[in-house]
Amino acid sequence: MDRIIYLDHAATTYTKPEVLKEMLPYFTEIYGNPSSVHSYGRETRKALDLARERTAKALNADPAEIIFTSGGTEADNLAIIGTATANKKKGNHIITSSIEHPAALHSCQYLEKNGFQVTYLPVDEYGLIDPQDVKEAIKENTILISIMTANNEIGTIQPVREIGAIAKEKGVLFHTDAVQAVGSIPIDVKDMNIDLLTLSAHKFYGPKGVGALYARKGVRLNHISHGGAQERNRRAGTENLPAIVGLGKAIELATQDIEARNEKLRALRDRLISGILSSVEYTRLNGHPTKRLAGNSNFSFEFIEGEALLLSLDMKGIAASSGSACTSGTLDPSHVLLAIGLPHEIAHGSLRLTLGDENTEEEIDYVLEVLPQIVQRLREMSPLFNQDKGGKIYV
Ligand SMILES: *Cc1c(COP(=O)(O)O)cnc(C)c1O
Numbered sequence: 001m002d003r004i005i006y007l008d009h010a011a012t013t014y015t016k017p018e019v020l021k022e023m024l025p026y027f028t029e030i031y032g033n034p035s036s037v038h039s040y041g042r043e044t045r046k047a048l049d050l051a052r053e054r055t056a057k058a059l060n061a062d063p064a065e066i067i068f069t070s071g072g073t074e075a076d077n078l079a080i081i082g083t084a085t086a087n088k089k090k091g092n093h094i095i096t097s098s099i100e101h102p103a104a105l106h107s108c109q110y111l112e113k114n115g116f117q118v119t120y121l122p123v124d125e126y127g128l129i130d131p132q133d134v135k136e137a138i139k140e141n142t143i144l145i146s147i148m149t150a151n152n153e154i155g156t157i158q159p160v161r162e163i164g165a166i167a168k169e170k171g172v173l174f175h176t177d178a179v180q181a182v183g184s185i186p187i188d189v190k191d192m193n194i195d196l197l198t199l200s201a202h203k204f205y206g207p208k209g210v211g212a213l214y215a216r217k218g219v220r221l222n223h224i225s226h227g228g229a230q231e232r233n234r235r236a237g238t239e240n241l242p243a244i245v246g247l248g249k250a251i252e253l254a255t256q257d258i259e260a261r262n263e264k265l266r267a268l269r270d271r272l273i274s275g276i277l278s279s280v281e282y283t284r285l286n287g288h289p290t291k292r293l294a295g296n297s298n299f300s301f302e303f304i305e306g307e308a309l310l311l312s313l314d315m316k317g318i319a320a321s322s323g324s325a326c327t328s329g330t331l332d333p334s335h336v337l338l339a340i341g342l343p344h345e346i347a348h349g350s351l352r353l354t355l356g357d358e359n360t361e362e363e364i365d366y367v368l369e370v371l372p373q374i375v376q377r378l379r380e381m382s383p384l385f386n387q388d389k390g391g392k393i394y395v
Contacts, residue, residue, distance in 0.1 A: 005318045005363045009203075009295055009356035010152050010180060015246065016205040022249045023207065026242040034239055035230065044241050051248025055212055058255040059197065060188040067213045067231045068244050072179040072200030075213035076103035078224050078235065079175040079196040083144050084111050086220040087173070091141030093117045095172075097129050098339040099156075100148055103198075104177050105335075108146070117141075126288035127156035127340050135166050144173045149181035149197075153336040153352060154287030155296025157185060164193030173219060179203050179211075183254030184262070184293050195219050199251070201243070205357070206250030210243035262294035265355050268364050272353060273297050275368040280375050286337060286350065295355040300342060303385035304349045304378040312374040313351075318367055321352045345384075 015023075026047060032040025034048045049063070056063040069075045084094060096108050098120045108118045119137045123129055129147055138145075145167050150157045160176055167174035175196035178187060183204035189197055196219060200211035215221055215234070227236030273285055282302040301309065306322035313320050322334075333347035342350075353367070379385040 003317070005359075005366060007353040007355060007359070007363075007367070008319050008321045010155075010293075010352065010354035011321055012202045012208065013205045013356055015202075015207050016250065016253065018253065019206055019246045019249045023242040023246040026245050031241075034241065035228070047241060047245050048239055051244045054248040054252045055199075056214075058182070058187070058251045059214055060190050061214050062217065064232065065214050065217055067215060067234045068239060068247070069211045069213055069235060070209055070240070071211040072101070072177070072198050072203070073103040073211075074224075075198040075200070075211045076101065076177055077107050078213050078221065079198060079215070080104060080107040080144065080146055081111060081224050082221040083173055083175070083196065083219065084116055086222040087143040091139075091143045093119070093139050093142040095119045095121065095134060095137045095142060095145045095147075097121045097123060097147050099123050099127055099151055099153075099336045100146070101152055101177055101179070104146055104148065121147075123156075123339050125341050126291070127151055127154045127286075127336065128288060128291065129158050129163070131159050131162040131166055134163050135170075138166075138170050138172060142170070142172050144175060146175040146177070149176045149178040149187070150185065150293050151287070151336060152180045153334055154298045154340065155180075155292035155354075156288045157181070157291045157293065160194070161192045167195070168193045180293060182251065183258065184295065186255070186258055189214055189216070201247035201250050204250055204254035206254075207243045207246040210240055210247045212247065261357060265294040265357075265359075268355050268359055268361060269295060269297055271361065272355075272364050272367065275364070276371060279368065279372045283375075284346075286340065286342070293354075296352075297354070298350065298352045300337070300346045301349045301351065301375050302346060303382045304375060306348055306350045308378055309349070309351055309374065312378065313371070316370045316374070318370070321354070322350055 030043050032044045034045040052063040052066045055066045094116055112118050121129055121133050147158055147163055149160050164174050173195045176194055177198045179198055179200045182199045195216045197214040202208040221234055225236055230236060277283055284300050286298040286300055310320055310322055333344050337347035337350055
């Protein structure tokens with residue numbers, strides 16, 4: 001294989017040519033500020049409105065409920081910090097899970113340092129949250145529940161509709177980080193009782209640095225940065241118009257034929273999973289066997305280091321991820337893998353392979369050819385494996 005086999009779609013995707021094509025004029029020809037009253041401004045305002053309509057349609061929301069942001073991270077911050085501070089009079093308790101993305105987790109930790117209480121719900125061995133646990137965690141002073149739709153490391157899809165129904169019944173706001181879910185599972189904010197939802201364009205073949213927060217009409221939200229009155233006075237700063245146009249086109253494409261695309265992804269993913277589990281011993285699949293994103297696979301290989309595995313795969317032209325915080329320069333094992341009960345040493349030997357629309361069966365077969373050899377070679381160098389050969393397997 002002389003080209004790179006990209007299996008890191010949960011980290012980011014390329015921008016589809018149709019998306020880029022719609023963006024390009026907004027850099028050079030149609031550059032007015034959408035807040036300007038002249039004709040240039042009106043033209044960009046129209047483009048902004050269209051992107052908002054497309055985004056709303058993809059979620060079954062109203063265009064006025066869409067706030068464009070600089071990405072998923074900012075949308076999570078705005079949802080969690082913005083609603084918490086705006087609803088402080090009602091209470092100061094927030095419920096979230098132990099496997100959220102750092103954008104949500106760290107927003108909660110920030111609030112904890114500023115007088116809020118946070119309950120971090122546990123997950124089961126598959127990474128699932130029990131809606132009953134959510135219900136039992138709700139107190140008099142609970143103002144927000146923030147649970148992700150699908151996990152970025154292990155792909156587990158949460159029972160969002162059930163959690164939404166509980167939140168609605170109890171009169172508590174419900175936010176979901178759907179960055180991994182948009183374009184992969186159908187989203188209907190009304191049917192799912194979602195009050196706030198985070199999405200990010202670069203996870204569904206749109207550009208980086210742009211995302212959106214859906215905030216249901218009537219949800220009180222404070223600014224997290226201060227300035228002009230853009231986005232109906234909910235997010236200050238001149239709109240990143242080319243990127244927003246790209247988000248609008250990308251979400252339209254990504255939500256059009258989800259089932260057909262998933263069918264193809266699932267077939268490739270299952271070929272990859274069964275191929276790896278049958279050819280590499282002392283290996284486990286992390287995440288739920290069925291309630292998982294169509295493009296997600298995540299494995300733990302005993303006796304080896306995920307980082308060494310990534311480097312070896314890279315040398316063979318395969319772009320993968322350990323799915324852990326290692327990528328951010330720390331050597332701590334992933335908080336998600338620890339939360340599903342993996343011991344540290346096994347969490348360290350993990351590999352996330354996330355598939356996308358352009359992957360082929362031929363690419364999967366190439367991975368199935370080289371990966372077992374790499375694991376074998378790394379294990380032969382591992383003192384742990386030699387001591388404990390044929391020993392325990394953690395499943
Ligand atoms: C990528 C990701 C984010 C962050 O989005 P950015 O646009 O990169 O800031 C947040 N949550 C989840 C689940 C993600 O996968």
